[in-house]
Amino acid sequence: MEQEKTDPRILRTRKLIMDSFIEISGKKEFKDITIKDITTEAMVNRATFYYHFEDKYDLLEKVLSEVLLINLNSDQVDQNELNEETIVSIFVAITNFQNSLSKRCHRGYEDTIARIIREQLEIIFYKMLLKRQPNDENQALKQTAVMLSWGLYGTAVEWRRNREVPPEEYIKPLIPFIIK
Amino acid sequence: MEQEKTDPRILRTRKLIMDSFIEISGKKEFKDITIKDITTEAMVNRATFYYHFEDKYDLLEKVLSEVLLINLNSDQVDQNELNEETIVSIFVAITNFQNSLSKRCHRGYEDTIARIIREQLEIIFYKMLLKRQPNDENQALKQTAVMLSWGLYGTAVEWRRNREVPPEEYIKPLIPFIIK
DNA sequence: TTGGATTTATCGTATATACAACACATTTGA
DNA sequence: TCAAATGTGTTGTATATACGATAAATCCAA
Numbered sequence: 001m002e003q004e005k006t007d008p009r010i011l012r013t014r015k016l017i018m019d020s021f022i023e024i025s026g027k028k029e030f031k032d033i034t035i036k037d038i039t040t041e042a043m044v045n046r047a048t049f050y051y052h053f054e055d056k057y058d059l060l061e062k063v064l065s066e067v068l069l070i071n072l073n074s075d076q077v078d079q080n081e082l083n084e085e086t087i088v089s090i091f092v093a094i095t096n097f098q099n100s101l102s103k104r105c106h107r108g109y110e111d112t113i114a115r116i117i118r119e120q121l122e123i124i125f126y127k128m129l130l131k132r133q134p135n136d137e138n139q140a141l142k143q144t145a146v147m148l149s150w151g152l153y154g155t156a157v158e159w160r161r162n163r164e165v166p167p168e169e170y171i172k173p174l175i176p177f178i179i180k
Numbered sequence: 181m182e183q184e185k186t187d188p189r190i191l192r193t194r195k196l197i198m199d200s201f202i203e204i205s206g207k208k209e210f211k212d213i214t215i216k217d218i219t220t221e222a223m224v225n226r227a228t229f230y231y232h233f234e235d236k237y238d239l240l241e242k243v244l245s246e247v248l249l250i251n252l253n254s255d256q257v258d259q260n261e262l263n264e265e266t267i268v269s270i271f272v273a274i275t276n277f278q279n280s281l282s283k284r285c286h287r288g289y290e291d292t293i294a295r296i297i298r299e300q301l302e303i304i305f306y307k308m309l310l311k312r313q314p315n316d317e318n319q320a321l322k323q324t325a326v327m328l329s330w331g332l333y334g335t336a337v338e339w340r341r342n343r344e345v346p347p348e349e350y351i352k353p354l355i356p357f358i359i360k
Numbered sequence: 361t362t363g364g365a366t367t368t369a370t371c372g373t374a375t376a377t378a379c380a381a382c383a384c385a386t387t388t389g390a
Numbered sequence: 391t392c393a394a395a396t397g398t399g400t401t402g403t404a405t406a407t408a409c410g411a412t413a414a415a416t417c418c419a420a
Contacts, residue, residue: 007375007376007407007408007409008223008224008225008407008408009375009376009377009406009407009408010375010376012223013376013377034396034397034398035397035398035399036396036397036398043188043192044188044377044378045188045377045378045379046378046379046398046399047377047378047379047380047399047400047401048376048377048378050398050399050400051376051377054399055398055399187377187378187379187405187406188377188378189376189377189378189405189406189407190405190406193406193407214366214367214368215367215368215369216366216367216368224407224408225407225408225409226368226369226408226409227369227370227371227407227408227409227410228406228407228408230368230369230370231406231407235368235369236368361420362419362420363418363419363420364417364418364419364420365416365417365418365419366415366416366417366418367414367415367416367417368413368414368415368416369412369413369414369415370411370412370413370414371410371411371412371413372409372410372411373408373409373410374407374408374409375406375407375408375409376405376406376407376408377404377405377406377407378403378404378405378406379402379403379404379405380401380402380403381400381401381402382399382400382401383398383399383400384397384398384399384400385396385397385398385399386395386396386397386398387394387395387396387397388393388394388395388396389392389393389394389395390391390392390393390394
């Protein structure tokens with residue numbers, strides 16, 4: 001809505017780089033991936049990478065948050081408030097995400113990925129809380145967002161261990177507690 | 181071999197435009213395709229099109245010759261002389277080409293396509309003849325190239341009408357006559 | 361026919377990308 | 391251990407692309 005028409009070259013190049021990174025992540029461990037690997041696959045100049053991203057970790061962060069946002073249909077995020085439906089869809093998005101991208105990445109980097117995902121969740125929750133209660137203290141809202149992000153992410157990790165029920169069912173009993 | 185490393189941006193953009201054109205050719209008649217259609221599909225600016233191509237016809241010409249060259253393995257063309265093997269592979273390339281791209285294009289433009297293909301063949305034959313007999317008169321070589329291009333293309337058209345034997349077989353009896 | 365709408369083709373200018381060179385850090389292997 | 395090789399992050403400059411404006415050409419309905 002409020003984006004000022006970003007240059008199509010930027011969108012194109014970012015996509016080339018991100019897609020290449022995802023592609024390579026399926027074959028190599030994160031720590032063994034070089035900037036050159038990424039830019040060669042993407043067919044862009046190495047210097048162009050640094051025009052868009054600080055470094056490899058910045059790229060990882062942006063790829064993860066983008067994949068997460070796509071998974072939970074970014075329109076909803078901006079507009080929706082914090083209600084039952086939203087929480088279910090976020091939880092489903094997390095589990096979907098774990099089933100897709102995190103599987104592609106090699107062992108040894110789950111911690112970093114988990115941290116980034118939680119940070120993104122935190123941002124999303126904070127925005128929603130702010131929309132719901134604009135007058136409350138910021139500090140309190142932030143703490144709530146932190147707790148929710150850890151809680152929901154942890155629940156998704158736990159769900160993954162047995163997967164006896166679909167994620168929608170798994171999260172339902174917890175919702176009244178969250179909404180409180 | 182002698183190419184001076186063309187800018188990767190040029191290769192990328194040309195490919196985007198050409199691929200888009202081939203894609204659209206499958207859905208629309210050539211005469212109904214606008215430059216805007218092509219550049220929109222390719223996600224490049226309309227002005228950029230004119231940086232690479234004179235107009236729609238220039239694009240068609242370059243796409244056709246490129247597809248033809250790919251079909252007959254461009255390395256061979258530059259290096260090979262005019263011998264039995266080369267002629268067979270060119271003939272096969274023409275028939276392959278007719279089975280692929282010309283089928284995608286709509287009726288009513290076969291004549292133009294045929295003309296462009298013949299012109300490309302003419303160029304290829306002329307180069308090969310020049311390599312074989314560098315001392316002969318240019319005019320005579322050109323005339324020979326014209327005759328060969330029409331002859332081989334026409335033979336391919338004729339072959340298409342019944343297709344009782346594979347193209348390799350079909351062309352064989354004619355080779356001694358061509359080589360003469 | 362006329363007049364509005366679309367398409368073509370070109371221009372100047374702003375911006376993104378390519379490229380080569382650089383200093384510095386990290387890895388490798390002899 | 392040292393030296394060579396590889397990788398990182400930055401800079402200056404050249405070039406390709408984006409974009410908006412423009413005039414002319416073509417199309418099409420009233």
